[in-house]
Amino acid sequence: MASDDFDEQFLTCSICMLHFRDPKVLPCLHTFCRECLQEWATKQQPLECPTCRTQVSLPNQGVDGLRTNFYINNHLLDFAAAKKGTEPGVPCQVCEGNVEGSKSWCADCATLLCESCCAVHRKLPFSKDHEVTPEETLKAEEGRRKFHRKRHCDKHKKYELEFYCESCKALVCTACTVVDHRPGKDHNPVEIATVAQKKKQFLQALLQDIDPRLKEIQASIKEFDRKISNLAPSKEAATDQAKAYFHQLIVLLQKREREILSQIDERCQADGKVLQTKKEAIEFELAGLTSAQTFCQQAVEHGSDVHILEVGNQVQTRVENLLAKQLDLESDWSEFQFVENTAVSDFKKDLQDLGGVKTKIDVLKCEVVVKPAVQGFECVAELTTMNQEGRPCVTKSKAVTANMKDPSGTDVPTQLQMKSWGVWEISYIPNISGNHRLEVKVNSQHVPGSPFVVQVKGNPVLTIGQKGSGVGELNLPLGVAVDKDGNIAVVERGNKRVQIFDKDTGQSLHSFPVDGEKPYDLDVDSNGMFLVTSWGENFGLRRYSKEGKLLDTFKPECMGDPHGLTVLKDGRMVVVNRPQQRSCLLLQPDGSLIREIGKGQLQHPAFVSVDESRDVMFVTDKGAHKVFAFDLDGNTKFDFGKEGQNDGEFQNPRGVTVDRAGNIIVGDCTGRVQVFGPDGTFICIRTVATVKGNDVGGLALTPDGYIAVACWKGHCIELYRYM
Structure with missing residues (x-):
């Protein structure tokens, strides 16, 4: 440097x-x-x-x-x-x-x-x-190392940045700690050197994790280079063997000779392309990791305290993502050679079987994984072609075939594409529900388990619960969330409890009672704890353990009757507060108020969801028949919707959630669940035409692409394929 x-x-x-x-x-x-x-x-x-x-x-x-x-x-x-x-x-x-x-x-x-x-x-x-x-x-x-320009506060130009407000995650000056960031429940200014030293120590620990990974990747690339260099000699040797063998069969075997040479070329090109592609992918990861290492090292060794705090979180996120990324550093390539399958004296009867390019695919070790299938959606199955050692191995596309028939025996078109080393994706779109048959062959032989029975479900794919108070039964389910294990958690107003269901079978796993007269919504924090709102008598926001033990009760002075709830990754909470205040409360993890949002604009707010990639929250308003968007600083961004039953219109909107692309999903009392773009532009009624009971409560997306809809008047949860 x-x-x-x-x-x-x-x-x-x-x-x-x-x-x-x-x-x-x-x-x-x-x-x-x-x-x-x-x-x-x-x-x-x-x-x-x-x-x-x-x-x-x-x-x-x-x-x-x-x-x-x-x-x-x-x-x-x-x-x-x-x-x-x-x-x-x-x-x-x-x-x-x-x-x-x-x-x-x-x-x-x-x-x-x-x-x-x-x-x-x-x-x-x-x-x-x-x-x-x-x-x-x-x-x-x-x-x-000693050369640093002083950094001054943007608001108080003559003061240096000397403190870091941990609550606001902002660099501040002495004047700021007196005016905007006065120490108290909302602000915690700390000297920069103290916070920077902790961050520097953490980054130094990350640097120690980089070197072993770099060596591992570099060794893998070296091995790829070695195998790529052997491609040409392997091709040359196999070609010489084939020419010597077919020289004895000049008249009858000239056509077959060209076929075999073509197979060798195809084998070499396919292996070379796959090896080169994989090598480039690993080199790409190496470049990213090396660049992050250099940046991180410069920040640690030469950056000022201010610089460490400016970029430390960004560096930490980048390096942690790179280190957590799973990489396949094995080449899995085996040399091929020409094989004499038939003696020259027997060539007449075995003409079609003379010669070939030997690969090490073992059909009996190939595996197929059939993923859940839903009518009208693109569905997939994955084939992994294996070698004799049971490791993924590449073969030519002509060697793999897949055919599907629906329950009536009609062919369902399939597409086959190699997604990664030895892994093939078989995609199809079933038009009807019921049991389908999927045949998968490699080198004209059925893989183990073929033909497979594929159960294609309609939409909804699963209905959970019916009216009652017993195990697995529901009474006025309103809030719905997905817990740390991917299962579906429901809060019931009628039974005053939270019940957790298996997402695949709908079976009740366990339940626990909750306090408060009228439980309304729930969410799960990053530690797997449940947070539940209730309004009416003994209202409040309560935190429960995974087993259902009451841990905390939050009732800040500004809280009236809490309704909708969402918990951010850092533990902060957004709670819909009504009826008196008609606003949303942004709370610290300890329940203390950060700020009130939307007061004076909201009429009858219900549920709330936050797009953390943009720091934008979306609140459904049953009174205005709209969805309002605010940033977490409390500024109004936009709103969308009006009263009606046409596309993009609402009747008492309730449940709201946001997908990975930033699209906004909203349910209302007509039973419709509509999808809007990140700016509020209507896209479609994507998954639900009508839901049981004709009234949607809370919504929650599962990690594997389903949406759970609380049908509170129908006393059930319906699970729909979303994407």
Whole structure:
């Protein structure tokens, strides 16, 4: 890092190849000029990092909303300019003289000063406290480590950033701790050095995890290179064997010779393509990890406390994602050779079986996994072709066939595509429900279990519960959520309990009673604890253990009758508060109020959901027949919907949730569940035409692409295929 070449690399934008201008950091930790990124963003949607091709979801402010790389902007660029100023022939930037004299650099003014001007500079009232770096420090090997420009508060320009408000996750100055971030239940300003040291220690631990992974990936790439280098000799040897064998059969076997040579070429090309593709994928991961290592190391070794806090969380997220990513580093390639299957004397009777390209597919070890199938949706089964050692192995596409018939015996079109090394995806769209037959063959032989019976379900795929108070029965189910195990949790107003059901069978697993007169909604936090709202007598927000033990009760002064609820990943909670306040409360994990949102705009709010990728919350309003969108700072973003039964209209909307793409899913009292884009534009009635009881309560998406709908008047939960 001390070399000039390395400095130049760090100071140069890889798009314009010039020194950075207002450098912005992407989530993948690559840095570019703000203007370069803005131009790049106009050429492609979605935006991809120009270096590593990682897709980037820009904030609402676009490129301007990305974090500035202050390490480059306020450190490396300043240091480069200051160091250049120490070279012979560079004049003072104040008096424009003293070309040969010693120079110093004022970090606060970003100005090069000669000895005379520096002496005056230190005496002036406005600049006597400025941080001035002498030429000796700039030239020293450790000069850059000590070279940091002071960071000042955007709101209080003359104050440095000296504190970090842990509640708001923001850097603040002394004045901020008196005005906007006064210590108390809502704010907790801590000295920067304390927080930065903890973050630096965590990043140092991450750095220790990178080196073993780098060595593992590099060793894998070396092995790929070795096997790729053996492809040509294997091809040459197999070709020579085939030509020698077929030379004895010139007249009758010329056609067959061409076929075998074609098979060899196909084998070589297929293996070479797969090996090269996999090698490139691993090299891609290596590049990403190496880049993250370099960025992380620079932040730890040379970044200021401010810089550590600016990028620490971003670095942590990027490195942890890279380290957690599962990589297949095995090549799984075996050399092929030409095989003489038939003696020359017997060639007449065995003409069609003469020769072939030997592969190591063992049909008896091939495996097929049939995934749940739903009428009208694209469904898949996965075939893994195995070698004799039971490891995934590649074969040519002509060797694999898949055929499906519906219950009436009609063919169902299937598509076959290799998704990864030895793994083939068989996709199909069934038009009717019932048992289908799927035949899967490799080299004209049935794989074990073929033909498979595929049960195609209609929509809904599962109905859970009926009216009652016994095990597995429901009484006025309103809130629904998915627990840490993927099972479906339901809060029942009638039975005043939470009941958990198996998502595959609908069987009741266990239940526990809850306090409060009228339980309404529930959610599950990152630790698997249940949070339940209830209104009426003894209202409140309560936290229960996985087993149903009451742990906490939250009743802040601002809370009236809590209804809808959602819990964020960091433990904060958003609670619909009505009827008096008619607002939403953003609460800390301990139940203390952060802020009130939507007061004066909401009429009859019911349920709430949060898109954490955008920090936007969506509230259904039964009185206004709308959905309102607010950011978590309390600002109104937009609203959509009106009273009616046409597409995009509502009758008393209740349940709301958000899918992975940011689409907003809303249910209402007509029994419809409608899907809207992230901006509130109507897309479709995607999964539910009508639901039992004709009144939708809460909604919840499962990790495997289903949506659970609380039919509170029908006293059941219906599970629909969503995607």
